[in-house]
Amino acid sequence: MEMRFDFGAYVARRKGGVSGERGEGYAFEGDLALLRTMRKLRPLELAVGQTVKLSKSLLAGGLLGTSVRVGPRQFPRVHRIVEDCARTLGIAMPQVFINPSIATINAFTFGTDEDAAIVIHAAMFEHLTDDEIRFVVGHECGHVQNNHVVYLSTLKYLEQILSLTGGLLTPLLMPATVALKGWSRAAEITCDRAGLLCVRDPAVGASALAKLGVGSKRLFEELDVDVYLEQLGEARESMGRVNELAMTHPYVTKRIEALRLFGASELYRKAAGLSGGLSRDELERRTAEVIKVM
Numbered sequence: 001m002e003m004r005f006d007f008g009a010y011v012a013r014r015k016g017g018v019s020g021e022r023g024e025g026y027a028f029e030g031d032l033a034l035l036r037t038m039r040k041l042r043p044l045e046l047a048v049g050q051t052v053k054l055s056k057s058l059l060a061g062g063l064l065g066t067s068v069r070v071g072p073r074q075f076p077r078v079h080r081i082v083e084d085c086a087r088t089l090g091i092a093m094p095q096v097f098i099n100p101s102i103a104t105i106n107a108f109t110f111g112t113d114e115d116a117a118i119v120i121h122a123a124m125f126e127h128l129t130d131d132e133i134r135f136v137v138g139h140e141c142g143h144v145q146n147n148h149v150v151y152l153s154t155l156k157y158l159e160q161i162l163s164l165t166g167g168l169l170t171p172l173l174m175p176a177t178v179a180l181k182g183w184s185r186a187a188e189i190t191c192d193r194a195g196l197l198c199v200r201d202p203a204v205g206a207s208a209l210a211k212l213g214v215g216s217k218r219l220f221e222e223l224d225v226d227v228y229l230e231q232l233g234e235a236r237e238s239m240g241r242v243n244e245l246a247m248t249h250p251y252v253t254k255r256i257e258a259l260r261l262f263g264a265s266e267l268y269r270k271a272a273g274l275s276g277g278l279s280r281d282e283l284e285r286r287t288a289e290v291i292k293v294m
Contacts, residue, residue, distance in 0.1 A: 084198070090145070111149055131204045262287070
């Protein structure tokens with residue numbers, strides 16, 4: 001039986017699934033705006049529908065053979081962190097797997113919105129504190145809460161096809177791939193906000209992101225985050241900034257600056273039981289300015 005993917009209904013569900021634990025929507029407006037634009041891309045709708053079909057079987061096999069599942073009796077400390085983040089964001093407990101890779105500090109989410117898996121590389125536990133891991137787990141849970149998962153899976157699927165076909169399908173698939181990468185960069189800002197709602201400490205979120213940027217716990221001890229952020233201004237003036245258009249994540253410096261803005265916002269401070277802060281309009285305007293590429 002053919003599975004049809006109702007893109008309009010998916011967009012409507014996205015709009016309704018962006019609440020924090022107290023009910024205030026925290027999703028970055030740029031995330032939702034780009035989603036509305038992508039509705040016009042027929043190749044994207046077809047690719048998303050195909051991914052919905054494939055993701056169930058992908059989840060059923062590979063992870064159980066290559067990674068270790070987290071549970072109450074296996075990695076209980078990690079299990080408790082995931083439970084806390086899921087409770088904070090008001091989502092069901094997602095499946096979580098530890099991948100044995102120590103080459104890169106990474107975590108990702110894929111599958112479908114109804115059947116998602118979070119994969120954390122073992123290297124994460126060598127370099128990040130428990131609170132920083134909580135930020136990362138909260139970020140990944142944000143993808144689940146905000147119904148990002150099917151899009152993330154679609155992007156991986158399209159990139160694999162482009163790689164395997166040697167560019168043969170580039171004219172057909174590139175518009176959808178470029179659109180998804182643009183959306184993905186905005187979606188990462190939404191999920192950094194989710195991570196901060198889980199950890200409730202902007203300094204922890206910034207340090208977790210900085211460690212992803214430097215790639216070493218020992219080097220991080222010598223890192224001055226404020227000096228690191230000076231690279232943000234220099235990068236904006238460089239012609240090399242166009243390289244970011246091919247990336248699924250904003251530069252780490254941009255993510256740290258955007259997270260600091262969220263930490264100073266009325267939206268976050270209210271969720272944290274504090275008063276004052278940047279208005280929602282000001283937060284979104286300044287965040288859009290930070291993460292723009294061109």
